[in-house]
Amino acid sequence: MIGSQRRRATGPILLGLALLLFALLAGCEREPESYRLEGPIFGTGFHVTFYGDYDDDQLSEIEGSVKAALDRVDRLMSTYKTDSELSRFNRAPVGEPFQLSPQTAEVIREAIRVGDMSAGAFDVTVGAAVNLWGFGPDKHPDRVPDDDAIAKALKEVDYQALKLDGNTLTKTKPVYVDLSGIAKGYGVDAVARALDDLGVQRYLVEVGGEIRTRGSKPGDEPWRIAVEKPVSNERSVQRIIELDDSAVATSGDYRNYFESDGKRYSHTIDPRTGRPIKHHLVSVTVITSDCMTADALATAIDVMGPDAGYAMAERENLAVYLVVKTPDGFETRASTAFQRYLKDSD
Known part of the structure; x- marks a missing residue:
């Protein structure tokens, strides 16, 4: 069940994790009311801020649509x-066609596209390797697996074993699909579509740090989003950006990791090696028109590293902001x- 709270928002909003939102409420003139919905979902939380003039029946309809999405x-x-559709597919035999909902098929299709674009850096079948390192649902005490265990896990990592024909998905070998690197973003998009359908024209939707905005705040003020400085012991701002009708996602390894024998191991697992990433890219922010794609691309570039990730961003004309750790900061x-x-956003 999704719990939620509905209230009129009367002050700035701060969104944690990878992104912080600074909502500056303007002026003394009569402005549209500000409303806020929030609650738990996907093992994290969601927040929706929107502006307008709505009666109680309209607010109940908006809240119900957000929760349903x-x-x-x-x-x-x-x-x-x-009993989820994805869990049932993961239990299905190899070679057996499985009919997906249009929604899940859309996410799988985009996951395969980003996998191809990134030469396998984004792979929704990486779950076996993630679990091996203790970062998945099957958590165990922090330890470094041996080479044989990593090689065994890698045999179950191959997004190209997923064959999608329309809404029918078939796996050609045993793989386990985990959409956690893209489904949060899709959830943001689903809420945005629900708000659009109800005629809400000014909103911000956030799920677990992934964000999508529409319109502007009162006074034609843009939504101002702050990229968090990638340090594990404090919450501070690296850069502020301004959005209108956009989606933004951030990926980074500066909070989720473990240490063994004085060495730090990132929670971001490279599906091509079965091992944690070792480069110095610590935060990736991606802006696109939809959050599903931004979510997947942020993960892909996080895996690829600063040089390959930046090269892909330029090649594909992607809006990407990288924070790289150096000896000097x-x-x-x-x-x-x-x-x-970045214009006028300092």
Whole structure:
């Protein structure tokens, strides 16, 4: 079940994890009311802020639509629910065609596309390797697996074993699909579509740090999003960006890791090696038109590293902002397509 709270928002909103939202409420003039919905979902939380003039019946309809959209994604794509569509596919025999809902098929299709674009850096079948290192649902005490265990896990990692024909998905060998690197973003998009259908024209939707915005705040003020500084012992701002009708996702390894014999192991597992990433890219922010794609691309570039990730961003005309750790602190790199989001945002 998805719990939620509905209230009129009367102050700035701060969104944690990878992104912080600074909502500055303007002026003394009569402005549209500000409303806020929030609650748990996908093992994290969701927040929706929207502006307008709505009566109680309209607010109840908006709240119900938001909850229904998130609950639908959870029922379809959760790996924690044994009766979800995705869990049933994971139990299906190799070679047996499985009919998916249009929603799950859309997410799988995009996952395969980003997998191809990133030469396998994004792989929704990486779960076996993630679990081996203790970062999945089958957590165990922090330890470094041996080479044989990693090689065994890698035999179950291959997104190209997924064959999608329309809405029918077939696996050509035993693989386990986990959509956690893309489904949160899709959930944000699902809520955005629900709000659009109800005529809500000014909103911000956030699920677990992934964000999508529509319109502007009162006074034609843009939504101002702060990229968090990638340090594990404090919450501070690296850069502020301004959004209108956009989606943004961030990926980083600066909070989720373990240490063994003085060595730090990231929770981000490279599906091509079965091992944690070793490069110095610590945070990736991606802006696209939809959050599903931003979510997947942020994970892919996080795996690829600063040089290969930046090269892909330029090649594919992606709006990407990288924070790289150096001996002297942090270095930032913004792709050409990202430059417009940095104007007047300091």
